[in-house]
Amino acid sequence: MSDLLFTGGTIITVDTHHPRAEALLCRDRRIVAVGDQASVAAAARPNRQVIDLAGRALLPGFNDGHIHALNFGIQELFIPLDGLSKGEIVDRLREHESTLGPGEFLFGSSWDYPSCPDPDIRDLDRAFPDRPVFLIQFSGHGGWVNTAALRRLRITPTRASWGMGGAEMDEEGRFTGILREPWAQPRVRWMQIKRLLDRHALREALVAAFARLPEHGITSVQDNTFFPWVINEIRAANRLGEQTARFSCWSMGEIGIADPWFGLKHFDPDWYSRGPAKFFWDGSFSARTAWLSQPYSDKPETRGAGTEAGRIERILRKAVRRRRQIAAHAIGDAAVAAYVEAFSRVRDLEGIRDLRFRIEHAQLIQADDIERIAELGMIVSAQPHAAAYPEKDLDLIGADRSSRAYPYRSLLDAGVPLAFGSDYPGESTYDPLYGIHLAVNMQSPQAISPEEAIAAYTLGSAYAEFRETEKGKLATGYLGDMVVLSADPTTIDPGSIKDILVEMTFVDGRRV
Template sequence: MRAAGDSTRGIADLVLHGGVVRTMTEQNPAATAIALRGGRIAAIGTDREVLALAGPATGTIDLAGRAVLPGINDAHLHATWLGALWPRTLFGPGGGEPRNPLHTNEQRRAAILRAGELLASLGITSYTEPGLGPGEDDGPTGAFGSPVVAQYRELAAEGLLKARVTVLSLYGELDGRSSLSDVLAGLAADRSSSDPRWLRFAGIKIFADGIPPMRSACTKCGYADGSSAGLLVDGVDDADREHNLTRMIVAAHRAGLQVGVHATGDRSIEVVLNAVELAGVGHGADLGHYVIHGDMASSEQLRRMVDLGVGLDVQPGIALCTGEQVDAVLGPGVAAESWRLGEALEFGVRMCVTSDAPVLSPDWRRQIAAADEWLGPAEDPRQRTAQLLRCCTVEPARQDGAASWKGVLAPGMAADLCVLAADPLAVAPAELPDVDVDLTVVDGRIVHDRAGTG
């Protein structure tokens, strides 16, 4: 047997051997080693096969039984805001509204770099900043406006990013209103990048509604106190707001742009799915549109997501943190009928498990543990962990439109990976947060080495 890959094309830059290689594919299930060359994966196989690619200048790392995974991709993470607040999170000790906004470009640059260091230490090699742009130029944090975009462009050009970044542009207020005219004007903005594999401007972010605990999610049933919430999109009445949100989504789709819509209530989710279905008529390109949060998505809506190719970005930790509040404002038992993660997995929804940091910690291990807790006991814990790991690697790469070159470990794919101190499939999901991230590699370059020894 020969190692997967073409060993005739040169000597490897780096070889990791003597461990477990979880490729997230059906290939090489017994692989113990992986070779990297020129920012790509050169080969995967047994120690003997892969070490044959090592030369005098090749770096070698003895995994000593540790596990290699594809680099983690957090598909919904506010890195600039995270860099400003960490170690605080909104749902953690000292949480609440941020009190240290970013006033200068130097502060924004420092926040992005600080977040990059933190994310590298967690094995995160890609992330999405879901909402940066002129809609927040006067925002209170300074972490979401156009100056942040400028800093990302500069850092990417200087080669200082430690993770690959996808950006959704924001033409309305964060957690607030947007207008049809502003969004339509924004569709013509410059989305070019010197290297889209490091910094890519994928499309737009729209806030359809708020969140259930604040009674701002747009729901079909209304709230226990008799109140109701409409869409955040501007309009003279509910029908006009729905029409305007639909026009935003259809126009973005026809401009070839991805749309990520913050929608938590079942009514807002319905409007989004109807709009995507309308947009696809005669314009059937799969642009990877997705619902962000989707707390109250029904079984029927999840099935429609599969049919329409609409993704879903979920935060299991938010379900655990806010379930009681949801029951308090919407009625007993509503939380248990929300966050249908099990059905999303069963139906095959393109689901990404994300952190929404700094709302929660950016630690993906905690999100997998939270998902497992929310789902309840598993018949096959190993299978569940594997499914949830895909939601942190394979599915986010699909959301990024990058499944052809990242998200799994295979010859020719990007050399983005992380090394865990133990095989994640050999521990219970609840134990995963205690498994150290020992090494992170992006584009073949080591960006985090916990022990400093490899």
């Protein structure tokens, strides 16, 4: 491979010792020189390929610290319902029903309460008395179903609860059609597993992901892979030269056999590595299943629900014995508090800090818990894309808590390691520049600088997966994972960050 010399633009290294450079040289997958134009050019071999940045910006490739990559393809199998009212949802479902065979589920996704505030089982029953209908709420932590679906899922009044979720019933004991945390219901989970057993569907999903990630400058993802057989398809794509982004593959900790099974798979540490075990301590704001210390503002009869500190403590102890990192979903402040309390009980276990336990999302945290998180050495892996709907948060959790939500400024000031990702499709977009825009421009005391947001999306995410010595910044010896942007996010008007274009993406020093 010939030398690749970048020059003529702004090079943002994310290296605190040398934050800016004039030129960069990549050779045989790795960066071999970064610095001033003359010295870097002198180190290049005669057959070098020169890329003139022409005033554009070169950054480390973005590392999405929390994504569901298979959903790039699988999501397309669901009827999109975002932004639709109840009547519009029923009309769209009717348009698609004719494509289904007898007894097949009618699946839809991304409906939400702002546009459909009163979902009701009776509306679906009138339109589809015999066809099972299953509609996933925007966050993925809620569902809207009809009676035919309840029958197929064997949800009855005596089987209406599961884990942190359940099927809601009205005051007269009738089902409303709303499911909380539906994926924890055994038959719903089995439907998900069956879909992922289809090798053709898996391959199509990965092909879609590998095509779209480079378009947004994403060179690494930390993926909620969940099921071990998916590794086989990632490996096959790698062998065919189709893989355009590095994968950290997470197991589903909630399924006892999944993580040990992951341990039996063959991984390539450069391209598809074994990531943490994923657990869920609560749900989401919009489904009102995130566990809050105080009731929801628009639904004061509930605070959501979550996993108690005692159970979390047992899981942490087992993880330490097995030397396994945990990435735990905790959105509400009560869920975060339970996690922090459980960690504090096991803080003296040998080697626990070396495992870099992660709090995923952490959208609301009590002030004293931020200090404890810093003291305990936990990582917060956050998704600024979740902050895209401040009006909805205002309705759900009120003005005071909304002003303290997404506490990036407080976390960084306390010294907490911060990683950024998207949680796509749990959030509507996976564009890192849009996430950076939100973190910088949120109308809140928790906004951070462009430099800090870029660091969270690169070096911070690399730290969360133990790869901060190989990627996440542009420095000698680091992997040649880079992105060329149309403008410098640190000097452009902050309101225009979201409009910056990704013009080139490189992985291993190769354009993808």
